[in-house]
Structures are given as structure tokens and as C-alpha cells.
Amino acid sequence: MSDTATLPPAAVAGSLADTPAATLRLTEIFLSLQGETSRVGLPTVFVRLAGCPLRCRWCDTPYSFQGGETVALADLLRRIADYEVKTVCVTGGEPLAQRNCPALLTALCDAGYSVSLETSGALDIGGVDPRVSRIVDIKPPGSGEDARNRWENLAHLTPHDEIKFVLADRADYDWARALLRDRQLDRVCPVLFSPVQGELAPATLADWVLADRLPVRMQVQLHKILWGNAPGR
Numbered sequence: 001m002s003d004t005a006t007l008p009p010a011a012v013a014g015s016l017a018d019t020p021a022a023t024l025r026l027t028e029i030f031l032s033l034q035g036e037t038s039r040v041g042l043p044t045v046f047v048r049l050a051g052c053p054l055r056c057r058w059c060d061t062p063y064s065f066q067g068g069e070t071v072a073l074a075d076l077l078r079r080i081a082d083y084e085v086k087t088v089c090v091t092g093g094e095p096l097a098q099r100n101c102p103a104l105l106t107a108l109c110d111a112g113y114s115v116s117l118e119t120s121g122a123l124d125i126g127g128v129d130p131r132v133s134r135i136v137d138i139k140p141p142g143s144g145e146d147a148r149n150r151w152e153n154l155a156h157l158t159p160h161d162e163i164k165f166v167l168a169d170r171a172d173y174d175w176a177r178a179l180l181r182d183r184q185l186d187r188v189c190p191v192l193f194s195p196v197q198g199e200l201a202p203a204t205l206a207d208w209v210l211a212d213r214l215p216v217r218m219q220v221q222l223h224k225i226l227w228g229n230a231p232g233r
């Protein structure tokens with residue numbers, strides 16, 4: 001992506017929403033149940049923006065890496081409104097790789113939506129509107145992208161945000177547990193532990209979390225239990 005430059009602060013991002021030329025590249029938009037985080041189960045409009053500078057080994061959305069429909073921000077807001085659901089999740093890909101993503105987020109907050117952002121943790125979240133609940137990945141070694149973790153992001157997190165680890169094996173779990181304890185991440189915001197589908201059995205991860213009495217929320221992806229890996233669900 002060429003537009004991973006410094007993100008505009010939220011106040012500026014808000015005014016960008018009124019700029020006719022502001023566009024985003026959209027992979028898909030759909031209504032589903034939120035499958036993860038503390039919002040699990042809530043009917044949610046998902047806005048999947050195209051493009052990602054990372055290549056996690058187990059990525060389940062590689063179809064978002066290229067292409068996408070170019071849409072004006074104002075048109076995208078209208079399409080979101082058509083669903084008549086007030087909870088929106090902006091995801092990817094890596095949504096923050098698009099310079100107009102903060103403007104979209106601020107416009108959604110201004111319109112009264114409850115907004116979450118799913119981000120890889122590799123890009124700066126400092127310019128994201130503080131009304132947005134930021135779901136920030138920390139990439140373990142099994143992802144192949146742990147060198148991309150932007151540790152400065154931790155200083156921006158509030159109890160309104162969430163940290164997510166997606167774990168492929170015991171080595172990933174041990175790595176995440178050490179980080180959790182060393183940095184006392186659970187005192188910052190809720191911490192989510194998820195297994196990589198098809199690689200780490202959910203019950204195995206659950207047993208590890210219980211054995212260690214870890215202050216994390218172990219989660220599975222509700223939408224995949226309901227609908228498998230179908231895009232748009």
C-alpha cells in the first residue's frame with residue numbers, strides 16, 4: 001500500500017468525511033453476527049476494506065489483499081445506513097492502510113453508530129477517533145509477522161479497546177502468556193485469546209487458559225461455527 005502515511009487526527013478526519021473526493025477501496029460490506037470480541041453475537045454491519053501490508057501465515061481473508069471497489073465515503077455511509085443496524089465493524093485486510101479510514105470511523109461515530117475497528121497492530125492507531133473500540137492484534141511468532149508488532153500502540157489503548165492474540169500452537173501460547181504477564185496487559189483492556197482454526201483445537205487452548213488461570217477471554221469465531229468460511233458471513 002502506498003498510503004500508509006501518518007494518519008490524520010480525528011478532528012481532521014471528521015472534516016474529510018464531507019470531502020466529495022474522499023474514497024475508500026471496499027472488498028465487501030455485509031450484515032452478520034459479530035463473531036468475536038466482547039460484542040460477540042450482536043447484529044453488525046461489517047465493512048471490509050481492501051489491502052494489507054502483512055501476510056500472516058494463517059490469514060483467512062487473503063481475498064482482501066488486492067482489488068476492491070472504489071467507493072466515495074459519502075456513498076459508503078449511505079450503504080451502511082441502508083442496513084438499519086447501529087453497530088458497525090470496520091475490518092480488512094488492514095483498514096488503517098487506507099488513509100481515509102480514520103475519516104470513515106469518525107463519520108460513523110458522528111452518526112451515532114457503535115463502532116469497532118479490527119487492526120493488525122502493525123500500524124499507528126494514534127489517529128483513530130477515541131470513540132472507536134479498537135481491537136488490536138498482537139502477532140505471535142506462529143503468524144510469521146511478529147516483527148511487525150508496533151509496540152508503541154500499547155500506550156494508546158484504553159479500557160474501551162481490546163487486545164487479541166491468535167495462537168497457532170503451544171509456543172505461541174507461551175509467548176503470549178509471558179507478554180501478558182510481563183506487561184500486565186489485562187490491566188490495560190480486555191485480552192482475547194483465539195485459536196487458529198484447523199491448527200489449534202479450541203478445547204486445548206481452553207484447557208491451557210484454565211490451567212494457568214489466565215485473566216483472558218478465550219474465544220472461538222461464532223460466525224465460522226454458524227456458517228463455515230463463507231465470505232460475507
Ligand code: SF4
Pocket residue numbers: 052053054055056058059060061062092093094120
Ligand atoms: S493482518 Fe489480518 S488481513 Fe492482514 S495478513 Fe494478517 S490476518 Fe490477514
